[in-house]
Amino acid sequence: MHNISLAIVLAPLFGAIIAGLFGKAIGRAGAHWVTIIGVAISFGLSLVIFKQIILDGADPYNGAVYTWLVSDGIKFEVGFMIDQLTALMMVVVTFVSLMVHIYTIGYMRDDPGYQRFFSYISLFTFSMLMLVMANNFMQLFFGWEAVGLVSYLLIGFWYQKESAIYANLKAFLVNRVGDLGFLLGIAAVLMYFNTLDYADVFSAAPSMANVTAEVAMNQQWSVITMICILLFIGAMGKSAQVPLHVWLPDSMEGPTPISALIHAATMVTAGIFMVARMSPLYELSQTALSVVIVIGAITALFMGFLGLVQNDIKRVVAYSTLSQLGYMTVALGASAYATGIFHLMTHAFFKALLFLAAGSVIIAMHHEQDITKMGGLKKYMPITYWTSLIGALALIGFPGFSGFFSKDSIIEAVNISTVPGAGFAYFAVLLGVFVTALYTFRMFFLVFHGKERMDEHTRSHLHESPAVVTVPLILLAIPSVVIGAIAIGPLQFGDFFGRAIYVLPEHDVLGVLRGEYHGWAEFIVHGLMAPAVWLSAAGVAVAWFLYMKRPDIAASLKERFSGVYSILDKKYGFDDFNDAVFAGGGRSVGRLFWRFGDIKLIDGVVVNGTANGIGWLSGVIRRAQSGYMYHYAFAMIIGLVVLLTFFVY
Amino acid sequence: MSNMNFEMPNFALALPEIFVLCMACVVLLADLFVGERNRVVTYLMSQATLVGAAILTVGLHTGETQITFGGSFISDTMGDVLKVFIYLVTAVVFLYSREYLRVRQLFTGEYFVLGLFGVLGMMVMVSAHSFLTIYLGLELLSLSLYAMVALQRDSIGATEAAMKYFVLGSLASGMLLYGMSMFYGVTGSLDITEVSTYLAQSHDKNIVLAFGVVFVVVGLAFKLGAVPFHMWVPDVYHGAPTSVTLYIGTAPKIAAFAMLMRLLVEGLGDLHMQWQGMLIMLAIASMAAGNIIAIAQSNIKRMLAYSTIAHVGFLLLGILPGTENGYSSSMFYILVYALMGLGGFGMVMLLSRAGFEADRLEDFKGLNQRSPWFAFIMLILMISMAGIPVSVGFWAKLAVLQALIRADMTWLAVVAVLFSVIGAYYYLRIVKLMYFDKTEDNSPIQPALDMRVAMSANGLAVFALGIYPSALTALCVAALK
Numbered sequence A: 001m002h003n004i005s006l007a008i009v010l011a012p013l014f015g016a017i018i019a020g021l022f023g024k025a026i027g028r029a030g031a032h033w034v035t036i037i038g039v040a041i042s043f044g045l046s047l048v049i050f051k052q053i054i055l056d057g058a059d060p061y062n063g064a065v066y067t068w069l070v071s072d073g074i075k076f077e078v079g080f081m082i083d084q085l086t087a088l089m090m091v092v093v094t095f096v097s098l099m100v101h102i103y104t105i106g107y108m109r110d111d112p113g114y115q116r117f118f119s120y121i122s123l124f125t126f127s128m129l130m131l132v133m134a135n136n137f138m139q140l141f142f143g144w145e146a147v148g149l150v151s152y153l154l155i156g157f158w159y160q161k162e163s164a165i166y167a168n169l170k171a172f173l174v175n176r177v178g179d180l181g182f183l184l185g186i187a188a189v190l191m192y193f194n195t196l197d198y199a200d201v202f203s204a205a206p207s208m209a210n211v212t213a214e215v216a217m218n219q220q221w222s223v224i225t226m227i228c229i230l231l232f233i234g235a236m237g238k239s240a241q242v243p244l245h246v247w248l249p250d251s252m253e254g255p256t257p258i259s260a261l262i263h264a265a266t267m268v269t270a271g272i273f274m275v276a277r278m279s280p281l282y283e284l285s286q287t288a289l290s291v292v293i294v295i296g297a298i299t300a301l302f303m304g305f306l307g308l309v310q311n312d313i314k315r316v317v318a319y320s321t322l323s324q325l326g327y328m329t330v331a332l333g334a335s336a337y338a339t340g341i342f343h344l345m346t347h348a349f350f351k352a353l354l355f356l357a358a359g360s361v362i363i364a365m366h367h368e369q370d371i372t373k374m375g376g377l378k379k380y381m382p383i384t385y386w387t388s389l390i391g392a393l394a395l396i397g398f399p400g401f402s403g404f405f406s407k408d409s410i411i412e413a414v415n416i417s418t419v420p421g422a423g424f425a426y427f428a429v430l431l432g433v434f435v436t437a438l439y440t441f442r443m444f445f446l447v448f449h450g451k452e453r454m455d456e457h458t459r460s461h462l463h464e465s466p467a468v469v470t471v472p473l474i475l476l477a478i479p480s481v482v483i484g485a486i487a488i489g490p491l492q493f494g495d496f497f498g499r500a501i502y503v504l505p506e507h508d509v510l511g512v513l514r515g516e517y518h519g520w521a522e523f524i525v526h527g528l529m530a531p532a533v534w535l536s537a538a539g540v541a542v543a544w545f546l547y548m549k550r551p552d553i554a555a556s557l558k559e560r561f562s563g564v565y566s567i568l569d570k571k572y573g574f575d576d577f578n579d580a581v582f583a584g585g586g587r588s589v590g591r592l593f594w595r596f597g598d599i600k601l602i603d604g605v606v607v608n609g610t611a612n613g614i615g616w617l618s619g620v621i622r623r624a625q626s627g628y629m630y631h632y633a634f635a636m637i638i639g640l641v642v643l644l645t646f647f648v649y
Numbered sequence B: 001m002s003n004m005n006f007e008m009p010n011f012a013l014a015l016p017e018i019f020v021l022c023m024a025c026v027v028l029l030a031d032l033f034v035g036e037r038n039r040v041v042t043y044l045m046s047q048a049t050l051v052g053a054a055i056l057t058v059g060l061h062t063g064e065t066q067i068t069f070g071g072s073f074i075s076d077t078m079g080d081v082l083k084v085f086i087y088l089v090t091a092v093v094f095l096y097s098r099e100y101l102r103v104r105q106l107f108t109g110e111y112f113v114l115g116l117f118g119v120l121g122m123m124v125m126v127s128a129h130s131f132l133t134i135y136l137g138l139e140l141l142s143l144s145l146y147a148m149v150a151l152q153r154d155s156i157g158a159t160e161a162a163m164k165y166f167v168l169g170s171l172a173s174g175m176l177l178y179g180m181s182m183f184y185g186v187t188g189s190l191d192i193t194e195v196s197t198y199l200a201q202s203h204d205k206n207i208v209l210a211f212g213v214v215f216v217v218v219g220l221a222f223k224l225g226a227v228p229f230h231m232w233v234p235d236v237y238h239g240a241p242t243s244v245t246l247y248i249g250t251a252p253k254i255a256a257f258a259m260l261m262r263l264l265v266e267g268l269g270d271l272h273m274q275w276q277g278m279l280i281m282l283a284i285a286s287m288a289a290g291n292i293i294a295i296a297q298s299n300i301k302r303m304l305a306y307s308t309i310a311h312v313g314f315l316l317l318g319i320l321p322g323t324e325n326g327y328s329s330s331m332f333y334i335l336v337y338a339l340m341g342l343g344g345f346g347m348v349m350l351l352s353r354a355g356f357e358a359d360r361l362e363d364f365k366g367l368n369q370r371s372p373w374f375a376f377i378m379l380i381l382m383i384s385m386a387g388i389p390v391s392v393g394f395w396a397k398l399a400v401l402q403a404l405i406r407a408d409m410t411w412l413a414v415v416a417v418l419f420s421v422i423g424a425y426y427y428l429r430i431v432k433l434m435y436f437d438k439t440e441d442n443s444p445i446q447p448a449l450d451m452r453v454a455m456s457a458n459g460l461a462v463f464a465l466g467i468y469p470s471a472l473t474a475l476c477v478a479a480l481k
Helices: A002-021 A023-055 A084-107 A114-133 A137-155 A162-193 A198-208 A223-238 A247-253 A256-265 A267-277 A286-307 A313-333 A337-364 A382-396 A402-416 A422-448 A456-460 A467-493 A509-516 A520-528 A531-549 A551-560 A562-569 A571-624 A629-648 B011-033 B040-060 B077-103 B109-127 B131-149 B156-187 B192-201 B207-224 B232-239 B242-249 B251-267 B269-295 B300-319 B324-351 B372-386 B392-406 B410-436 B449-467 B470-479
Strands: A061-071 A074-082 A212-214 A220-222 B066-068 B073-075
Touching (some): A002 A061, A002 A074, A002 A084, A023 A084, A023 A114, A074 A114, A084 A114, A084 A467, A114 A267, A137 A223, A137 A247, A137 A267, A212 A223, A223 A267, A223 A286, A247 A256, A247 A313, A267 A313, A286 A313, A286 A422, A313 A337, A337 A402, A337 A467, A402 A520, A467 A509, A467 A520, A551 A562, A571 B410, B011 B040, B011 B073, B040 B109, B073 B109, B077 B109, B077 B242, B077 B251, B077 B470, B109 B242, B109 B251, B131 B156, B131 B251, B156 B207, B156 B232, B242 B251, B251 B324, B269 B410, B300 B324, B324 B449, B324 B470, B392 B410, B392 B449
């Protein structure tokens, strides 16, 4: 398994290097072939690993590949830990990545940065695999930062665009905040556990449960809680949880395949994966779980509302991603890690599908992204239409579709969770179902049904996208429908994860649900009797009524509730607040230090002052070199006398 | 020599000295008979002398310490290593000078003959084992140097420089000799072993000894060019033809290091406490004055003169802790310095041509456009002189600083680093001039082939030693075992 894992990681890296450094030499076709083959190898081998670990029940693999350095007895290694959780993530990541690679051939066909793009997305696949396959915190951090870097590069892929540069800078800065917490968390792990290896940390964790540390002013904090919350701050940045979510909507400035791969299916779920991976730590801290569930619930509900007022097709999908990430986080907080990962997986498929479908629409519309200028696309783009419908139904949790199983499980799990904040979270996720259905179908109806609102020129060119675009759509649509029914049994209620995920008996909500589970068909029937399905049906109905049947009501509602509308339109003011306080404050503090500290003190006194002083001194002393020999001889005698007086008397 | 039974000295040990002496005389005579046009014969014979001496020195090397000529001559590993480096450096000096001298009608036998006698003087200094031999070697070297400075008789600057050098040098020699006579008076011997044995056994420290140490140190400081006995250095470096400056600035420094080792360490090692304080003062004053005044210079020869003074300060820093580790780092420092000094002055000569000395800083403007390769070589040299990692100059400074810190003199190391930082300015200014300024002078740079090759090798050697300094450091450590 050692060699297979190494090959899985290195194949995309190889592709990235070839396409990146020799892009000109190998040409456009060369670039996409080398990267696609690299990722395809990774996908194929990931399936092999999946089969070995999960279907054949092989023992998890945990081993070091390379010792980078040993400092003070602490090893810094590159190593792989391949268990059920990793195997699942590897398959999801490489599959979505492969689909996106193929799709990109069509989407980026005319782009001058074609090779660069392929190099980046392959590099991303490498980084993400390093992240999920890590067996120690240092490699986790490497992967974490590497995916962040590639995300930064790709958001700003069209670097001539002002808004893209703004967006990638924003993503970078916001992630700095999260990463600082993450890094502190890792530092705390190193400090208290004296190792960075997962296995060692996890086995030592129970003995640390009651250890406290003095943080400041005689405050005693549980070490585990501190570590978990710090690590979660990292997850909040990467997985875009309130209030560090602000970068994700703007990241839609990047090309659509990136939105699908990085900002929907894989990278943003790194935080979810990380918390699930750290379940042996999180289980020990009720406080941390409570923080997780509350943050998740806030994200799930309030980001959903924002989707209602967006007109940019990609931004609607982006806000739905935020909201769904909130759902996953809620599941983690309720100790239903398996459910969180389950939703992560289903979401990866249907959200990638929705994004790629949105991309297909955008290609057809000549890069017009405003849904108020679309409509009636159904008849022009049948494949995109039907695959989008599947994606939308999966997203809102229509019974039988993949999203239904995962989302319903989350709602059920939260319902019986006893973590403080679970009551609020239950309310939030339930209401969120209605909101999700509403904004999803608002978008769906406005794009594919109703009047054709685009201009004549665009309409005349409307046609279905090429096969490289539609084939990935179809390939993603299949799991979007069926994966839920297939996976719910083993993943949720079976012993799928083995020891990869650890849950304390008193937190074991899935154990309670397991007793009531009698196959996926019954789960659907049971779901029909719960409020969630009906809330989502109501959402669809309201969307149809407001945007298809009586658009005038939608407009007048907007008028009447202009206060609420403007709050939503301003996204609760997070951006304004950040711009004014953090960006503005940072700039004025910077300017202050620059004016006084840098120019006056450092440049003026310290740097130029010393230089001028020495220059002046130099000019004065050189006059001693008068050229007269008797001066020279005199200096020698003086020197002699000084030495004599010093050392003889 | 109280007992008069005459002991036959072991001439074999002094064979290289004898060879150089004979060859210098041969060259002197031969030069009379070769015509103006065949002067190159003199040059080749001089080079052959150096090669021959090197072969003899290496061939006779035994690794044992042997003393002969009634205790006034020593042959040891340190001496042999230093001598080989002196031959090497002098050979390069001759090579660099050939074209320079020819263009200025100075390509005469005197330069080479005086150069060879200077080498002989240095060899005697290196192998001296008595105060008198040290003095003898020193005077032989000094007299050759006085004459060489004055070689360009029709140049006012050169004659003035020679005059100053001669008068001040005589004053310093007088002081040195005076100090030595005090030691003779107290110990009754000039033999280094006997002096050091006496000092080790006598417990009452005679006041005369204290006077003696001061005078000896002053004499040494003058020859090294340490502040405040440095005044002659800039004027002589500036006034002398560059080929002579090159000669004065490199090989004699190696000999001066040997003189320090023989006199202070081997001879007066027991007075370490006395001379350590003096060397600290001299070292700090040299680094301060050298680095600071160099900034104000507009002539590169003067600038390099002050830079030499600063480097001498560093050399003294290595000696003054009185540890074996310090001596070897000092030796490493001086060998590296000789290599860098060769390059620096060599570059001035390479850029000069008939009627143009290329000795102003402005003359280096835009060198990168005129000759990227030699600009690169100069860049290596300047970076190395400034002691920027990873250059050999850096390793040399680091070795000295480490020796200081091991001897618990961290404060002195800090002072040294501070002055090195100041010194970096004027080295990097040359880099700036070469790479970022525009040149007004577009005449082509066409040095002779041997010059071109030697200069490149010189620069690349500095570069290579920066990457792999351990061979040379190991040699220095072995030489001082």
